[in-house]
Amino acid sequence: MDxxxxxxxxxxxxxxxxxxxxxxxxxxxxxxxxxWQPQQISYDRTEPAVAAKILHEMxxxxxxxxxxxxxxxxxxxxxxxxxxxxxxxxxxxxxLGSDPGLPTSDTPNMQAARYESGLDNSPMYDGPDSWFNTxxxxxxxxxxxxxxxxxxxxxxxxxxxISAFDPPRLGDxxxxxxxxxxxxxxxxxxxxxxxxxxxxxxxxxxxxxYPRVSPTSFYPLQSKTATDAQANAIVGKWLLNKTxxxxxxxxxxxxxxxxxxx
Numbered sequence: 001m002d003x004x005x006x007x008x009x010x011x012x013x014x015x016x017x018x019x020x021x022x023x024x025x026x027x028x029x030x031x032x033x034x035x036w037q038p039q040q041i042s043y044d045r046t047e048p049a050v051a052a053k054i055l056h057e058m059x060x061x062x063x064x065x066x067x068x069x070x071x072x073x074x075x076x077x078x079x080x081x082x083x084x085x086x087x088x089x090x091x092x093x094x095x096l097g098s099d100p101g102l103p104t105s106d107t108p109n110m111q112a113a114r115y116e117s118g119l120d121n122s123p124m125y126d127g128p129d130s131w132f133n134t135x136x137x138x139x140x141x142x143x144x145x146x147x148x149x150x151x152x153x154x155x156x157x158x159x160x161x162i163s164a165f166d167p168p169r170l171g172d173x174x175x176x177x178x179x180x181x182x183x184x185x186x187x188x189x190x191x192x193x194x195x196x197x198x199x200x201x202x203x204x205x206x207x208x209x210y211p212r213v214s215p216t217s218f219y220p221l222q223s224k225t226a227t228d229a230q231a232n233a234i235v236g237k238w239l240l241n242k243t244x245x246x247x248x249x250x251x252x253x254x255x256x257x258x259x260x261x262x
Contacts, residue, residue, distance in 0.1 A: 003018050004016075004019035005054045005057065008062075012058075016058070016064075016067055019058070019067075020067075022051070023051050023071050024074065025041070027043060029081060029085075030077040030078060030081035030084075031078055031085070032047065032049075032074075032078055033047070034047045034115060044098045044099045044108060044112055045097065045098050045116040046078070046116055047116065047118055048117070048145070048146065049078055049149050049150055050152070050153070051071065051075045051078065051153070052075040052079070052160065053149075053153060053155075055067070055071055055072070055075060055160065056156035059160065068164035069165070072157070072160055072164070075156075075157060076172070076176075079157065079179075082150050083179065085099065086146070088136065088140065088142065091190045091204070093143075093147050093187065093191065094142070094147040094183075095139055095143055095204065096113040096116045096117055096125070096138070096143055096146060097113050097137050098116065098132075098137055108134070108137045109132060110131060110139065113125075113139040116146075117143070122212075123212050123214075124210070124216070125139070125141070127141065131203075140203060140204040141201050141203055141210060142191060142201060142202045142203075143216075144199045144201055144216055144220065145214075145217075145219050147186075148187070148216070148225065150183065151183050151187070151220070151225060152219070152222050152223045154176045154180040155176075155223060157176045158172075158173050158177050161173040180223075184225045187225050190202060190207075192230060193209050197234060197236075197237040198233075198234050198238055199218075199226075200213060200217060213244075217234065217238070218234060242259065242260055246260035
């Protein structure tokens, strides 16, 4: 899907083809699989949800309602799937997982759950296999990045339900907005670490932070979840800090040198 977004900058038809080709692999369960090929599909796991966001960006650029009507309901089904399949109590935030891989005989496991992130080797998921709950088929780690991407999708779907349909789909808009607000409140309550000044993943089985700050810690900024104070804290303490991510305000890296932490 990232290719579809890149192509949409100046190759609309190719971008549409790419996005349709990926989203229409949606399974009967409602999720877009992690991978699809003619004789093998990852029925057990999905991938980071960004389709509605890309669709919204394309619509904002080209104003083609037909592509929205073709894909909107598939994108909404995918988010429904996340709400059914990837919320872990007690805080009901989004986690990674791996379900029984029917019709194959794959056994859900921690590594397959890692693959769902799209960041297969990230140190955020270096925990032991015991982190995988074999009853829920979830990694017992509330995931800032995946939660924020679901929120980003909900924002895009809410906007599309009003701007791309005539008459507007007011019921859809209310549902997407309500779900977004719920996840925003849960994220700010449970995944913001005041001490570190960042959004951080948290272990669901003992309610403690797993302190691996990565680019996904900034994703709640895209979903408009962070307050001004939180945004200022994470940008100042982490993004622009030369002992941390060492990004310059204009993104050029101009003036950075080997003293930068990364």
